Amino acid sequence: MNHKLILTADDFGVYDEIDNAIISAIQQKRLTAVSVIVTFQGWEQRVEKLLELRQSYDFGIGLHFCITAGKPLVAPPNSPLRHEIQADYFQLVQNYNFKGINKQDIAEELEAQILALKNVLKDEPIDHLNNHHNIVYAIPEFFDGFLEMAHKYMTPIRSPMSWYRKFKGIQQLPDYEGGELLSPTMKRGIKIGMWRKLAQQSYGNLLIRMHKANKLSVRYSDVLCEYVYGQTHPTNNKGKSVITHALYQFIDQGMRKSLVDSKENKDPIPVDYTGIHYANENTIEKAKKGRRQKFPDVIRDYGEKRYTKEFSMELIFHLAEPSADYTKMPEMHGMRLDFVPYRQGEFKALTDLNLEYYIDLMQLQLIPYQRL
Known part of the structure; x- marks a missing residue:
């Protein structure tokens, strides 16, 4: 079994403080993929650093498609993608009205960003x-344009099957700050105005x-765990627990029994850690009971997991180097600086984690996307 x-x-390609943290995590073999923003000046030189690292480390370089921060590459002057006042820049995510933007607008800007990155990567795929900001999930036309280019x-x-909230079968997740019902990801979405599009989730x-x-x-992973986001407050960093929790979702009944019986295991395994298996079965059931349509392809693909048991x-991580002082970092259009302390918490949680232990324990294969 190889999960x-x-x-x-x-968010690579905008700030030194973010890029340096990502480079450090690569050197510590804590990352297998880096997503690059290409809408800010100087990103090309930053990507050259990644290409140098590729000679010594195994990771993929991908595009973090962005239409909410930085400058458009090809959007015409009157495009609704542009800011209504600062027309050289994208519209801010909290101000998007989504009117007048169609699939072609998304596809054209995305293709320009893909070609820009391909030009720098040369022979690298x-x-x-x-x-960025999950904006392509806001309306179906956005995702359709995104998917056509993919x-x-x-x-x-990135997998559409997101664990951005608590599923019934995902137990033992550290409580959100203050015992609140909404995940930090959903709270952030509401704060920036994406509450209007929550039905799309x-x-x-x-x-x-x-x-x-x-x-x-188009390939994607079986599940996406993005609930590290917002769980790494400097005074209450739950990041390591959340990462560990996500990894434990790979455990099946047989593996759990051997771990519980092992005298060498110092980390108790709760009996209800079967999240990825539960989500798999839940996805099959939801696909069968779709109100508007059935999803035989999803049922088939996820049904095969019952037998292969390989998920x-x-x-996802948002990182910043520990020495970063966000009060001294320059403002960049559409980028949020007050989140830097959380990024530093994610960096600490990721680099402090004994990842090698879990790789061996869960029989994990670390991969970039291209090896899905």
């Missing part, structure tokens, strides 16, 4: 496509996106 694990850091350039995408819409990706043979998961 596949992708460890991705987003683009490892993956994902997107298909055209035969590039894997329903299980039914996740299945629709998976179905569309399957039709175009793939992506964990």
Whole structure:
């Protein structure tokens, strides 16, 4: 059994403080993929540093498609993608009205960003496509344009099957700050105005996106764990516990019994750590009971996991180096500086983790997207 694990850091290419943390994590073999933003000046020189690292370390370089920070590459002057006052820049995510933006607008800007990155990577393939602020999930047309380009350039995408909230079968997740019901990811979405599009995160819409990706043979991991986000406050860093919790979702009944019986195991295994298996079965059931349509492709693909019992998961990280002082960092259009302390917490949680122990314990294979 070889479960596949992708460890991705987003937002490379904007700040030294973020890039240096990502480079350090690569050197500590804590990342398998890096997502690059190409809408800020000087990103090309930053990517050259990654290409140098590729000579010594195994990781993929992908595109963090962005239409909410930095400057458009090809959007025409009157495009609704542009800021209404600072027209050289993208519209800020909290101000998007989504009117007048169509699939073609997304596809054209995405293709320009893909080609820009390909030009710098040269013979290196683009490892993956994902997107800043999850903006392509806001309306179906956005995702359709995004998916068409992923298909055209035969590039894997971040999994639509997101664990951004608590599933019934995902137990023992450290409580959100203050015992609040909403995850930090959802709270952030509400704060920046994406509450208007929360319906797009329903299980039914996740299945629709998976179905569309399957039709175009676009690859993605079985599940996405993004609930490290917001769990790393400097005075209450739960990051390591959250990462550990995510990894323990790989445990099956047989593995749990051997761990519980092992005298060498110092980390008790709760009886209800079967999240990825539960999510798999839950996804099959939801696909069978779809109100508007059925999803035979999802049922088939996830049904095969019952027999192979080999799952793939992506964990996302937002990092910053420990010495970073966000009060002295320059303002960049669309980038949030007050989140830097949380980024530093994620860096500490990731680099403090005894990842090698879990690789051996869970029989994990660390991969970039292209090896899905």
